Amino acid sequence: MADCVLIEGLAVETVIGVYAWEREVTQRLLIDLELGWDNRKPGHSDRVEDALDYAAVSERVTECLQSMQPQLLERAAEAVAELLMNEFGVARLILTLRKPGAVPAARSVGIRIERGNA
Template structure:
């Protein structure tokens, strides 16, 4: 199955980073998700209860990263991927977390991981 649900450009304001000054301010993270999901059932039923609730996923992403306040994007990505897969029954996901402005010469820096089996 190649179906998926996308969330792109989700902005989360949280404490992130390793330097002392970073631990005292909120910074912007931008999260992109692609999650394997069988869209045939909600496609046929037109019933929201059959679909992956992307509003609930978005809320979970925000609360997870705001609570975790990771030093490293890698840690945030691993923790978030595990939490989303467990909470929503997602068997595969690709997750990108970007930190705009972290490197002055770059638009953003970030990490991308894939977890689970398609």
């Protein structure tokens, strides 16, 4: 199955980082999600109940990152991937997590992970 639901540029303000000053401020993270989801059922029924609720996904990702306040982007990405697979039944995902401004000479730094079955 190659269907997916996209959420791009989800902005989350949270405490993240390893330096003492980073633990005192919030910083913006940008998240792009490609969520493996069979879109045939909602495509035929036209019922929101059959679709992956991207508003709920966005809210839970935001809540997760704001409550955990991770030190590393890698930890944040793993926690979000686990949440999406466990709570929403997403079988596979590609998650890109960026931290704009972390390196002054770069627009952003970040990581990308892929989890689940193709």
